[in-house]
Amino acid sequence: MAQRWGITIPLPERPLAEQRELIAALPDLGYTDVWSAEGGAADAFTPLALAATWAPELRLGTAIVPVYTRGPATLAMSAATLAAAAPGRFALGVGTSSDVIVGKWNGIPFEEPYKRVRDTVRFLRAAWTGQKVTERYDTFEVRGFTAGLVPDQPPPILIAALRPGMLRLAGREGDGAIINWLSAEDVRTVVPHVQQGGTGKEVAARIFVMPDVEPDTARGIARRMITAYLNVPVYRAFHEWLGRERLEPMWAAWERGERKEALAAIPDEVVDELVVHGPAGYCRERVQQYVDNGVTTPVLALSAPGDPAEAIRALGLR
Template sequence: MVTKVSAMTDKTTRRWGLTIPLDGISFDQQRRVIEELPDLGYTDVWSSEAGAGDAFTPLALASTWAPSLRLGTAIVPVYTRGPATLAMSAATLAAAAPGRFVLGVGTSSDVIVEKWNGIPFEEPFKRARDTLRFLRSALAGEKVSHEYDTFSVQGFRAGLVPDPVPPVLLAALRPGMLRLAGREADGAIVNWLSADDVRTVAPYVNEGGAGKEIAARIFVLPGMDADTSRAIGRRMIAAYMNVPVYRAFHEFLGRSDDFAAMWRLWAEGDRKGALEAIPDHVVDDLIVHGAPEKCREHVERYMDNGVTTPAIALLPSEDPAPMIRALAPR
């Protein structure tokens, strides 16, 4: 069966994405902001699925509010939806926005999968690999009967086959997953890394061949002073870097010494001390902050080093529109 697959990223298009829903305002009030994005130069909106909204509903609304935007999930966990349900959700949105949808999946974390959803967080590499292989077949309309290592599917054939089939990206941090994203997906989704760290992770993805997409969620706090930005950034960093998968990621990136004191104090229950132990230079590397023009230049450094699609994630605000306008690409 020959299947047409939508292009991951138009090489003539310089992508500039935004994470939705926007924090700080109700989603029903975000239409006016999203409608304005294409005129400002934004090309993409990317959703996520952790402890707030689901990944697909915001994109479905955005697809009608701004019909030119590309829509991406970053990410949908591969554990919390069954394989067939995940394929059906993706096919529905891909059919509603032909050629404009990118399915980003990932293993998520033990907190979300196991503690919040009661699903064993077992063999994440194999689960990601098996899900990618299943999605390739299912989204193409093939009948799937297969015993994968981490789940079994018997006799599934999608009743809705999108044309074109959406590309699939895999969230990845360390070499094994990054190589898997390049080998069996259309690219990778990364986050919580510096612009310079992109040079470390991108080659693993690009081993899989030319044209791989690398989308990055980049946390941006524009227009506030350095002390306030760093205080907010420290809280965000501590919340993530004490999750095992992110700790291992930054050990791989070479930040063991930078985070040693924070990890020790956090384990001892000294939360205040742990936050204070995070060096300024680490916050400045992982959180984009400062004047909007400087923030734009910082995001562009990610792209210079190998990110093809930045997905800016803004600090919550009562009115994010001024920030979004200020961060619009040149």
Template structure:
């Protein structure tokens, strides 16, 4: 990258290395040109522990959650977790929250996935007050907080981003958060979603989790990509997202066959060009150039989720910004 102000992020924890053994490559990231590490929270690690480790291993990296579900932690617990990490790494932590999906919230955590838009909005409003150290007594539409005041207040308070897919949530991210976190979209799709975020004002951040499979041959990468795509695109929120993006016809065969139980045929029904748009793969130089297309389209922080064959360290070095 020629513009040194631009960010270049990586998803942690890294796949293929035990968490306790990731120190050496995390320590190396700033020298390679990486600016950020972003965690997630689904069925692997929690969102905060890998970032706490990274904050010590590489004290210049910016740390972000992409994302913490707004349902699976109570509002006060979420605020305390964010304030703790923001206090441990002053000015270097970004809290990304989102509704997640009915699978994670309902099927895995036995929590009703009710009124996701309102839950996200209410959580943003609560966090704005709680992270500022204010005492919160408020009846929100989706929860009530009675007399909470955080005993640890970070200075500065961390920015808060909202995971968003379709216009309503994208506008909410721009209006009531500091920006949006997006995923499972092509570089060209960024031009569709970014304007909704920027309706909320200038300076809004857009973080994109980008799935990167470097070094595989095309057939292998596409086969892996099809499995990844099918796992997400049959979840209602992601299906609706790609209907909004205009991929109803391209995914129609996959959706029909998946519903009929023919998983093999469903995977085969995903067109090659759709895989190539949604999954970055090929030679590391080509992967880097593809990720740069997201930045050119309006992503302020690419957060690559690397799927490597074996030890990911060589590919992390190969994908470092030039």
């Protein structure tokens, strides 16, 4: 059985200020981790800061903070602050995010993503020593930054990765990888690239889960999620690399602007591979398959509408 059992926060369908009771109950239900996601809703750090006080037993992680949307020094300070508030319980996950979030939403050029992630990781490690950093990296320059808050235990850095280059970077310069939007079987293809960087690397996987939801309803929700994500260029390239040719009709319809046809073109078996749904017991078994194939930290992302309390209880390990 998985040694770690994480869940994504903030939880859906409930205001953040009203989530204290649910998050405080997570350890008693067998959850060990909470991981934030920063896209178009909550930021990455505020929910974790609340969870650090609401449930001090939990490990905290970001999955992920984009390396473009905060300046390097600001990112170093934000992460150091949370690491100081929750010593030994925080892991920083960073990644490129996407051209949509970085470029279209934030007006920042989405350029040289591999180098930007590499440079950010190198800068963070230097900054957390407390020494003055003056360095010209390939993608940015830092002149004279000295961290005023240096955590006693610098957080491990995990890198969000999809294809081989970034996966190997995660294993070589990071403390592990964060993976996303893949099946349990795909994990066998992905993890060896991370392990090239050495043994003991963490692999956290964000897994979309809908327990006890009627199959047609779950697949309808999942199809909308798949079209929203897997038509983004970085995710399309990822699934092309994985050999998921069964998505070709969906991609073609999307390119023609035929949204309904794109939804209908996604085969049920692809939906079932990428989004875990069914009875809660089956969902736990399916997540365990990710662990058996190389994931060290499964992070459940509740994806069905409705109050999350019942789903949290149903998926708990206790």
